Amino acid sequence: MPRIDGCAAWRLAENFTCCFWPQVLPVYCYDPRSFAASPWGSSKTGPHRAAFLQQCVAGLRASLQQLGSGLLVAVGAPEAVLAAALEGGGPGAGLVLCQQEVTSEEEAADAAVQAAVQVGTVLQSTA
Numbered sequence: 001m002p003r004i005d006g007c008a009a010w011r012l013a014e015n016f017t018c019c020f021w022p023q024v025l026p027v028y029c030y031d032p033r034s035f036a037a038s039p040w041g042s043s044k045t046g047p048h049r050a051a052f053l054q055q056c057v058a059g060l061r062a063s064l065q066q067l068g069s070g071l072l073v074a075v076g077a078p079e080a081v082l083a084a085a086l087e088g089g090g091p092g093a094g095l096v097l098c099q100q101e102v103t104s105e106e107e108a109a110d111a112a113v114q115a116a117v118q119v120g121t122v123l124q125s126t127a
Contacts, residue, residue: 025072026069026070026071027071029074029077032076033109057071057073078112079113079116096117096118
């Protein structure tokens with residue numbers, strides 16, 4: 001089960017909830033780009049990794065529910081999913097907090113999200 005207490009983005013979201021916004025909506029997007037074929041023709045996400053990912057998302061949802069929250073799980077490009085979720089949110093709505101990623105594909109996805117919605121990024125070490 002994933003640890004949400006050690007995630008810098010989660011801790012920042014908790015602080016924002018207490019001080020600035022009355023609500024935080026955790027979101028996980030199954031990005032179709034992560035399941036596409038690689039340039040070499042193999043699947044980027046094989047069946048074992050996909051099953052593991054699904055278990056992690058289910059565990060995250062259960063952990064969040066124990067804290068009185070929920071988890072919006074969506075299939076689609078994060079920039080489209082988040083823009084649609086924030087549409088019509090009114091003034092002050094729409095800040096997306098996410099951890100900074102390090103691979104070129106993840107950085108490209110982050111750039112697309114930043115172009116679509118207001119983003120606050122949190123650097124999190126993988127060490």
